[in-house]
Amino acid sequence: MAKWGMIIDLDKCVGCQACSLACKSENNVPHGSPHEWKRHQDLYWHKVIAVTEGEYPTVNTQIIPMPCMHCEHPPCVNVCPAKATYQRGDGIVMQNFRRCIGCRYCIIACPYGSRNFNFKDQADEEYDRPDLPPDLDLSYVGHIGPWPYPRRTRGVVEKCTYCFHRIDQALEKGVDIGSPDGVVPACVEACPAEARFFGDLDDPESEVSRLLATRNSFKLREEMSTHPKTIYLPR
Amino acid sequence: MQLSFTPIKGTSRKYKVLVAVLAVLALTGIVAYMVSYLEGLRLWGINNSVSWGQLITVDIFFIGLSAGSLVVSSLVYVFGQERYKPIGRMAVFMGLLLMIGAMVCVLTDLGRPEKMWRLFMYGYLSNMKSMFAVNGIFYAGYIGLLVAYLAAALANSKLTKVIAPVAVLWAILVHMGTGAIFGFIETRGIMYSPLKPVEFISAAFASGLALVMLLSYVTLKLGKRPISKDMYVSLGRMLIVLIIVLVVLVVTDKLTHFYPPARESVLFLTQGPWSWIFWGMQVTLGYVIPLIILCHPKWGKTVKGIMIACLICVIGIFGERMGIIFPGLSQPLQYYPGEIEGVWGVRGGFPIMPAETLMTVGIFSLLGLMYVLGLKFLQLLPTAGSEGTADEGSEATAEQKALAAEGGTT
Numbered sequence: 202m203a204k205w206g207m208i209i210d211l212d213k214c215v216g217c218q219a220c221s222l223a224c225k226s227e228n229n230v231p232h233g234s235p236h237e238w239k240r241h242q243d244l245y246w247h248k249v250i251a252v253t254e255g256e257y258p259t260v261n262t263q264i265i266p267m268p269c270m271h272c273e274h275p276p277c278v279n280v281c282p283a284k285a286t287y288q289r290g291d292g293i294v295m296q297n298f299r300r301c302i303g304c305r306y307c308i309i310a311c312p313y314g315s316r317n318f319n320f321k322d323q324a325d326e327e328y329d330r331p332d333l334p335p336d337l338d339l340s341y342v343g344h345i346g347p348w349p350y351p352r353r354t355r356g357v358v359e360k361c362t363y364c365f366h367r368i369d370q371a372l373e374k375g376v377d378i379g380s381p382d383g384v385v386p387a388c389v390e391a392c393p394a395e396a397r398f399f400g401d402l403d404d405p406e407s408e409v410s411r412l413l414a415t416r417n418s419f420k421l422r423e424e425m426s427t428h429p430k431t432i433y434l435p436r
Numbered sequence: 437m438q439l440s441f442t443p444i445k446g447t448s449r450k451y452k453v454l455v456a457v458l459a460v461l462a463l464t465g466i467v468a469y470m471v472s473y474l475e476g477l478r479l480w481g482i483n484n485s486v487s488w489g490q491l492i493t494v495d496i497f498f499i500g501l502s503a504g505s506l507v508v509s510s511l512v513y514v515f516g517q518e519r520y521k522p523i524g525r526m527a528v529f530m531g532l533l534l535m536i537g538a539m540v541c542v543l544t545d546l547g548r549p550e551k552m553w554r555l556f557m558y559g560y561l562s563n564m565k566s567m568f569a570v571n572g573i574f575y576a577g578y579i580g581l582l583v584a585y586l587a588a589a590l591a592n593s594k595l596t597k598v599i600a601p602v603a604v605l606w607a608i609l610v611h612m613g614t615g616a617i618f619g620f621i622e623t624r625g626i627m628y629s630p631l632k633p634v635e636f637i638s639a640a641f642a643s644g645l646a647l648v649m650l651l652s653y654v655t656l657k658l659g660k661r662p663i664s665k666d667m668y669v670s671l672g673r674m675l676i677v678l679i680i681v682l683v684v685l686v687v688t689d690k691l692t693h694f695y696p697p698a699r700e701s702v703l704f705l706t707q708g709p710w711s712w713i714f715w716g717m718q719v720t721l722g723y724v725i726p727l728i729i730l731c732h733p734k735w736g737k738t739v740k741g742i743m744i745a746c747l748i749c750v751i752g753i754f755g756e757r758m759g760i761i762f763p764g765l766s767q768p769l770q771y772y773p774g775e776i777e778g779v780w781g782v783r784g785g786f787p788i789m790p791a792e793t794l795m796t797v798g799i800f801s802l803l804g805l806m807y808v809l810g811l812k813f814l815q816l817l818p819t820a821g822s823e824g825t826a827d828e829g830s831e832a833t834a835e836q837k838a839l840a841a842e843g844g845t846t
Contacts, residue, residue, distance in 0.1 A: 241483040241784060250781070252774035265772055276623065282562050282569035283554040300561075302554055303477075303547015305487040306568055312623040314769050314780070318487060318547065320478035355476040356547030421771055425622060 203378075204292045205363055206402035206430040207389070208409050208418070209266055213396035216264035221247045223391030224268070227364060231319065231353060244317040246361040247388055263436065266397075268388060269294060269315040269361035270421065270429030277307035277316060277360075285358075292430055293363050301357040308358060312425045319355045363399075364388075379407055402430060439521050440819045444659045446812035458805040465798010469544055472791045477547060480792040485784025486765040488545070490796045495541035496614055497643075497757045498803075500636065501750075502534035503611040504644010506582075506604050508671075513589065513600035519667055522818040523652040528589050529816055530648060530807070531607070532582040537803045539575060544795065567617045574610040581606050590815060611637045618760055625701025626764035631689045638685050642678040643753035645671065646726075646746035651807075653743055661817050665739055672742040676730045679749065683723050686756075701767060709783065710763035717755020721748050762786055 224230065224247040233243020252263045275294045277286050285300035286307055296316075308316045353359075364386035368378060377383035379400030389397040400407035412418075412434065420429045444451070472479045482489040505527045511517045512524035543552050554561050555572040562569040581603045588596040612633035618624075619632025629635070649671050656663050694702045705714050726749040735741030766784035768776065775781060810816060 237478070238779065240787070241485050241779065242478055243484075248780060250771060251777040252772045252781075253777055254774040262777075263772065263774065267771065276621075278563075280566045280568065280621070282566040282572070283551070284561060284563045300551075300554065301548065302551040303549075304545075304568060305482075305547070306566070306617075308484065308487040309765065310621050310623055312769060313771060314484075317484050318477070318482075320483075321476035354548075358547075 202290050202403075203401040204403040204430070205271070205368065206292075206400065206409055206432060207268065207271075207363065207386070208398040208412050208432050208434060210396040210398070210412075210434040211263065211265065211436045212434060213394045214264055214266060214392075215394050215396075216249060216251070217393060218249050219391045219393055220266050220268075220388035220397070221245065221249055223387040224361070227387035228362070229353070230359070231321075237320075242318075242320045244319060244359055246315075246317070246359065248314075265421075265433070266388070267313060267315070267421070268363070268386075268431055270313050270427065270431045271361075271363060272427035272429050274427050276310040276312065276425075276427060280306045280310040282306065286360075289365070291368075293365050293368075294360070295362060295365065296358060296360050298354055298357045298359070303356040303358065305358060312422050312427065313429075316358050316360045318358050319353060322353075322355050379409065441525060441815040441817060442819045443813060443815055444811050444817060446808075451808070451812075455805065455808055458801045458808065461801035462798050462805055465795045465801065468791045468794035468798060472795070473549070479789060481787045481789040482792075483784060483786075485768075486762060486786045488761055488765060489786060490792050491541045491545040491799075493754075493757050493761045494796055494799060495538045495545070496618075496636075496760070497754050498534045498538035498541065499611055499614050500640035500753065500757070501644045501647050502531045502538065503607040503637065503640040504642070504646075505531035505534065505648050506585075506607040506644070507641055508645055508648045509585075509589075510600060510604040513596050514604060519664070520671070522656070522662070522664065522667070523648060525586075525589050525814075525816045526652050526655065527648045528582070528586045529810055529814065530651065532579070532586055533803050533806050533810070535575075535579055535582060535610075536806075537799055539579070540799055540802070544799075567613065567620055571610070571613040571617060574606070574613045578603075578606055578610045608637055611640045618764070623769070624764045624767070625693070625698075626705050626767060627760060628701075629689050629693065631685055631692075635682070635685045635689060638678070638682040639753050639756055642675065642682050643750050645675050645678060646749040646753075649675070650743055650746040650750065653739065655811065655817065659811070659817050659820075661820050663739070668739050668742050669737060672730050672736060672745070675746070675749070676727065679723055679727055679730075683727075686718075700770075704767045705759065705763045708763065708767070710759070710766065713755055713759045713763065717752055718759050720752070722752025722756055726752070 225232070228246055230244050230246050237243040247266065247268045249264060249266045252265060254261045254263070271292060271294050273292065275286070275288060278288055278294060282304060283300050283302045285297045285302070286294065287297070288294050303318070305318055308318060367384050367386060371378050371384035379385060379398070385399045389399045398408050398412060400409035402409055402413075404410060413432065416434045418432050418434050420432055480489055508520070509524050509527035509531065511520045512527075543549055546552055555569060556562070556576055558564070558569075558573060562572065564570060581599065585596070585599045585603045588599050615633035615636030618627040619629050622628045649668060653663065653668065655661075690702055690706070693699065705711065726745040729741050729745035729748075730736045732741070766786065768781055768783050770776070771780070
């Protein structure tokens with residue numbers, strides 16, 4: 202079975218946040234008001250952080266886009282009491298909203314802040330998008346995960362899924378995944394700088410494997426031994 | 437020594453007012469909960485940084501007090517120390533009430549409380565690798581054991597001798613399991629420690645003993661029951677030992693994490709914006725002042741001094757619980773070395789929100805209500821004048837009222 206991974210080339214990233222926006226619209230992630238943003242109560246499946254080192258004039262700011270790391274040893278899966286968070290065979294760490302009891306233990310265990318709690322019901326006028334994602338609804342036969350829900354429920358924890366609905370659909374149809382004209386997660390597709398790559402880490406022919414073999418790479422917070430599958434190429 | 441127990445009459449005006457006030461506060465808490473269930477948890481102070489708030493703080497505080505109360509009761513029912521018998525039943529009752537309160541806290545804290553049964557599916561639908569799910573076994577078994585224990589103690593049954601040791605050992609298990617919920621999370625440096633379960637149980641013993649002493653004293657005093665001064669003085673000595681053990685554990689824990697190069701979390705706890713919790717509440721109120729009072733040649737021998745020490749100690753241990761949750765969760769996660777700009781790098785805030793606070797007050801009041809009603813309907817208090825007493829008898833009324841108010845809400 203494939204082992205999906207994402208590579209983000211920090212040398213190409215311009216910090217435009219197109220990935221964050223694409224994620225929000227693809228996955229129908231609830232919007233947040235400025236008030237909620239201040240209170241840190243809004244949802245982000247994908248975030249972009251800016252890390253500054255030094256002071257002017259010897260200053261260096263690193264822009265780091267952060268989806269879920271989809272760790273091979275995910276601490277969130279260990280701590281979830283309700284089996285709501287689980288790892289699929291292809292390595293994607295999933296969240297089942299139907300099982301989640303909303304204890305928020307996984308938010309505390311996640312070293313990357315990738316998990317967010319849904320604090321409120323969605324307002325109809327704001328983000329009820331039953332049309333999203335486009336070709337997939339609950340009646341779809343190949344649907345194996347909890348997503349997509351046309352509507353969100355509050356009181357559960359949400360997280361990035363590497364757009365698993367796209368992957369599963371592509372596998373069903375036999376479309377190539379990860380190649381330039383193939384299917385990729387929304388954030389990879391949206392990146393104007395082509396700084397993101399998605400593919401099978403186990404497949405030596407894939408673009409991600411080639412990049413890992415030829416370029417220097419690092420993972421975030423390696424000291425936690427979580428073995429993330431979102432890997433960065435340094436600037 | 438045969439000691440008989442009788443309930444209080446509960447016909448005085450003061451008693452009725454107390455019950456009414458507690459009932460109204462508890463009702464307010466229930467309404468606050470209903471509103472926040474309908475509106476979503478955005479009404480609370482919790483957010484995606486500090487995702488556990490007041491209710492979890494109160495929860496672990498209660499679990500600790502419950503375990504501590506059981507240990508006090510074990511003096512009577514396991515070790516057969518007859519002189520502590522007047523407060524034995526109260527200690528068991530408090531243990532049960534506090535555990536119920538803790539369960540109310542943890543279940544109302546869930547985002548989807550209607551799915552809480554998943555916690556108790558023991559491996560079928562729950563993940564037994566999670567300390568939370570493991571604690572589901574502990575909590576459920578503990579409440580069952582406590583009910584049996586209380587029933588046996590109230591009936592003066594011989595079974596008490598069998599149930600008591602099991603219940604006390606189970607209480608220790610419950611509290612160590614709760615400590616493990618926090619201690620096993622490597623992500624949060626302030627929580628992460630192999631000592632955490634032991635530290636939790638130690639804090640539980642100290643705070644539980646202090647609470648039982650305080651509440652039983654207030655109850656006996658207001659119920660006009662005999663008060664044995666010797667009993668409280670000897671319990672006070674025991675409290676000294678328990679606090680010292682706790683201090684040793686906390687110092688070991690913090691010093692260990694202070695020593696290696698990765699010391700940000702201890703620095704954040706002791707010098708960061710939340711350091712007032714650690715130094716002001718945990719250290720000063722929890723350890724230093726009670727130890728000074730209890731070790732003082734004069735104050736440590738008077739019931740009044742001991743009670744003040746107990747009150748301060750209970751508040752201080754509450755600070756210790758706060759010191760696990762709030763600094764532990766609001767410390768920013770260092771995703772990448774350097775200074776993270778903007779909202780992702782700031783420390784998490786925790787506003788005091790009305791709905792959550794009302795719920796906290798409501799849960800305290802609910803327990804107080806159940807306690808005062810229990811005094812009326814269960815035979816918890818020793819009969820007046822059944823034993824030789826050394827009543828202090830010279831306390832100011834204002835003092836009593838203050839203690840009663842505290843007792844009522846705790």
